[in-house]
Amino acid sequence: MKAAKHIIPILIVGLIISFGIGKGISYAKVKKDTSDLCMECHSKMRDLATKARVHQPVKDGRCTECHNPHASKQKGLLAYIDSALCYNCHDQKKGFTGVIVHKPIAEGNCLVCHDAHSSNNRSLLKKTGAEGCFSCHSKETVIAKKNVHPEVKKGNCTGCHNPHASDRDGLLTKDKKSLCAGCHPEKGEAFTKAHMGYKVAGTDCLGCHSPHSSERKGLMKASLHKPFAENKCTSCHPAGSTGIVKSGINLCLGCHKVSMTGFNKISSHLIPGRADSPCDSCHNPHASDEKHLLKDKEARVCYGCHNDTKEYVAKSDHKHPKLGACSDCHVSHGSNNQYFLVKGNDTCSQEACHATQGKFTHPVGEKIIDPRSKTPMDCSTCHNPMGSPENSILRFEKDRELCIQCHQM
Amino acid sequence: MRYNRKIISRKLKIKMLFICIMYFALCVLPFDTVSFAEERAGVKTVAVINGDEVMGMLKQPSGLFFDEIKKRLYVADSGNNRLVSFDSEFKYLAELSNENIAIPVSLVRDKQGRFFILDRGKADIVFIDLEKKIVKSFPLTGVPIGKEQFLPGRIAIDKADRLYIIDKLNKRLLVVEQTGVFVKEITVKDKSFWGFTDVRVNDKGEIYAIDTLGGVVYVFDDKGVVISKFGSREDKKGTFRFPVSLALDKNGLIYVADQHAGKIFVFDKKGNFQYTIAKPGVKTGELSSPSYIFIDKDGKLYIIDANRVQVFKEERE
Numbered sequence: 057m058k059a060a061k062h063i064i065p066i067l068i069v070g071l072i073i074s075f076g077i078g079k080g081i082s083y084a085k086v087k088k089d090t091s092d093l094c095m096e097c098h099s100k101m102r103d104l105a106t107k108a109r110v111h112q113p114v115k116d117g118r119c120t121e122c123h124n125p126h127a128s129k130q131k132g133l134l135a136y137i138d139s140a141l142c143y144n145c146h147d148q149k150k151g152f153t154g155v156i157v158h159k160p161i162a163e164g165n166c167l168v169c170h171d172a173h174s175s176n177n178r179s180l181l182k183k184t185g186a187e188g189c190f191s192c193h194s195k196e197t198v199i200a201k202k203n204v205h206p207e208v209k210k211g212n213c214t215g216c217h218n219p220h221a222s223d224r225d226g227l228l229t230k231d232k233k234s235l236c237a238g239c240h241p242e243k244g245e246a247f248t249k250a251h252m253g254y255k256v257a258g259t260d261c262l263g264c265h266s267p268h269s270s271e272r273k274g275l276m277k278a279s280l281h282k283p284f285a286e287n288k289c290t291s292c293h294p295a296g297s298t299g300i301v302k303s304g305i306n307l308c309l310g311c312h313k314v315s316m317t318g319f320n321k322i323s324s325h326l327i328p329g330r331a332d333s334p335c336d337s338c339h340n341p342h343a344s345d346e347k348h349l350l351k352d353k354e355a356r357v358c359y360g361c362h363n364d365t366k367e368y369v370a371k372s373d374h375k376h377p378k379l380g381a382c383s384d385c386h387v388s389h390g391s392n393n394q395y396f397l398v399k400g401n402d403t404c405s406q407e408a409c410h411a412t413q414g415k416f417t418h419p420v421g422e423k424i425i426d427p428r429s430k431t432p433m434d435c436s437t438c439h440n441p442m443g444s445p446e447n448s449i450l451r452f453e454k455d456r457e458l459c460i461q462c463h464q465m
Numbered sequence: 466m467r468y469n470r471k472i473i474s475r476k477l478k479i480k481m482l483f484i485c486i487m488y489f490a491l492c493v494l495p496f497d498t499v500s501f502a503e504e505r506a507g508v509k510t511v512a513v514i515n516g517d518e519v520m521g522m523l524k525q526p527s528g529l530f531f532d533e534i535k536k537r538l539y540v541a542d543s544g545n546n547r548l549v550s551f552d553s554e555f556k557y558l559a560e561l562s563n564e565n566i567a568i569p570v571s572l573v574r575d576k577q578g579r580f581f582i583l584d585r586g587k588a589d590i591v592f593i594d595l596e597k598k599i600v601k602s603f604p605l606t607g608v609p610i611g612k613e614q615f616l617p618g619r620i621a622i623d624k625a626d627r628l629y630i631i632d633k634l635n636k637r638l639l640v641v642e643q644t645g646v647f648v649k650e651i652t653v654k655d656k657s658f659w660g661f662t663d664v665r666v667n668d669k670g671e672i673y674a675i676d677t678l679g680g681v682v683y684v685f686d687d688k689g690v691v692i693s694k695f696g697s698r699e700d701k702k703g704t705f706r707f708p709v710s711l712a713l714d715k716n717g718l719i720y721v722a723d724q725h726a727g728k729i730f731v732f733d734k735k736g737n738f739q740y741t742i743a744k745p746g747v748k749t750g751e752l753s754s755p756s757y758i759f760i761d762k763d764g765k766l767y768i769i770d771a772n773r774v775q776v777f778k779e780e781r782e
Contacts, residue, residue, distance in 0.1 A: 064482060303613065304613035305613055305634060306613075316588075320585060320587070321586075322525050322544065322568055322585060326616060327678070328613070328636045363698070364725055365725070368725075392544065394771065428746075428749070429747040430515050430773070431522075431771065
């Protein structure tokens with residue numbers, strides 16, 4: 057108990073100290089107001105205060121709110137690293153968290169968009185409107201096409217997207233259906249006529265329309281399913297109804313019968329869908345900006361189910377260059393090769409990729425047996441194409457660990 | 466009175482000490498060091514089957530079945546379009562290939578020695594009676610029409626030789642007699658349910674099925690009513706990454722093969738996580754891509770891992 061007598065006060069002091077961290081640091085009394093003292097040397101900072109919007113601590117002359125006047129491990133003598141500094145005042149829980157977090161926020165780089173001291177733009181933004189967004193998001197991709205959504209033209213990106221975080225894909229401020237309906241009421245003669253009399257209210261507008269720009273009228277997406285392009289809606293739907301004329305996959309197989317052979321493989325991707333047909337899991341039956349009428353960018357479609365792979369790839373320090381088009385290596389419907397690989401063990405040495413590999417490096421192939429597994433060696437014996445903590449996406453440290461897996465010293 | 470106060474004060478001190486220690490433990494310990502999944506030691510590798518010069522190398526084996534009566538192991542060697550059999554010491558016995566079998570991926574054998582095989586190439590179930598030299602399609606009768614066409618997935622068999630066939634696209638399990646006559650269908654009403662990937666039945670008639678994309682193991686009673694479910698796919702220890710197959714042991718433990726984690730997760734009857742078996746890798750005893758698991762009455766674990774079958778045995782005290 058004697059020991060406890062000493063431990064308890066120590067722990068209490070420890071608690072007080074640990075609670076104190078993060079509540080601001082106080083310094084010894086200085087001879088002038090903090091800001092005046094700083095400005096004696098940092099005179100240029102006075103100009104910052106003349107801009108239309110000034111960050112409150114700057115306005116109040118509380119330089120030490122963010123900077124340590126003596127020493128810091130951070131650039132600019134900042135008291136904390138990256139966004140941790142901002143979250144001292146701006147509650148992270150209020151608007152900066154969600155299922156999807158904008159990359160700069162996730163990486164703690166608030167200053168990619170905001171100026172820490174002052175700005176002539178609202179919210180201390182470095183650039184006005186869409187110009188800030190276009191610093192990272194290619195303008196050419198978003199608005200280069202003939203017909204541009206009026207809000208995009210105005211540069212009102214935040215009309216639809218939350219620049220910090222959202223629980224919805226694309227950082228959307230509302231769910232897709234109500235977002236569009238907010239400006240485009242789903243009624244009226246023109247609306248009904250444009251949709252051939254089909255009751256599309258409540259459906260996903262972005263299934264067919266591009267929200268930013270398009271070469272097609274009505275911001276229709278680039279590739280159209282043949283019956284849709286020819287206004288032959290009754291090929292799939294009963295007249296005037298959004299129902300379908302045949303149940304499930306049979307609707308698609310009516311025209312795409314040959315596709316079924318692609319699924320009848322050792323590894324088959326034919327899984328039940330959540331919409332009208334299993335095919336809808338990956339494809340849009342009306343229109344798409346992607347090849348093969350994929351309902352989204354290929355990697356996003358795949359990661360929709362393979363979210364664990366997405367997380368694995370994201371966390372890997374070293375990634376396969378240009379990783380993104382899953383179909384470069386994997387067959388999307390079915391394959392008789394392991395892991396749905398397009399060319400089995402020869403997938404890496406495809407013409408467009410590593411055609412010369414294996415010819416002058418470590419031997420691989422059917423006759424070269426991995427002594428650990430007693431199975432033939434291929435590129436993936438040493439490399440993990442999905443990502444690795446090691447250089448060259450190697451499975452083990454390259455100088456020794458990798459080699460001694462098989463070559464015992 | 467003085468004595469009592471001392472006691473209270475001591476209790477208070479101990480309480481405070483406990484609270485402080487807990488506080489510091491929570492602050493100081495990074496959560497990564499907290500281990501939820503413990504790998505079980507004492508798992509012996511009984512055999513590794515990947516082929517030899519006589520039988521050739523296994524190529525994408527997809528399913529297997531251990532016949533308790535004849536004590537034989539049958540492997541669906543899908544890449545070579547054949548079934549291969551091994552004795553109880555895992556020595557190669559024979560192979561069966563037939564023009565009526567395209568790509569065998571899952572199989573069971575009834576007490577009379579007849580095989581029921583899922584043929585992925587034909588999207589059909591094939592019936593084989595070796596004695597009568599019959600290899601033919603196994604038609605189902607009386608099955609309620611689903612929204613989708615019937616696309617068979619993996620098969621399980623119970624002690625009464627009833628077959629449990631996954632109807633992939635209709636997200637249901639079909640229970641049929643050996644004659645192919647429909648008995649019942651089993652499904653799940655959950656919105657988060659993606660469909661069944663693998664199924665097993667225990668001696669009580671309880672049905673265990675796994676939903677890979679949902680990361681959930683469903684347990685049904687013999688009438689097909691959900692009695693429990695467990696599991697999730699999350700980025701944290703103790704949860705699944707990509708669970709593809711399951712098996713049951715005689716003690717009621719549930720073994721789940723997680724293909725992307727390279728491990729076998731073991732749960733008790735109530736779905737409480739117990740431990741994992743093996744670690745990711747290609748060495749003997751490690752798992753690189755476990756895609757199918759089966760447990761025999763002797764407690765041996767048969768795991769299809771890429772182009773080999775590993776047989777493990779847990780050493781219990």
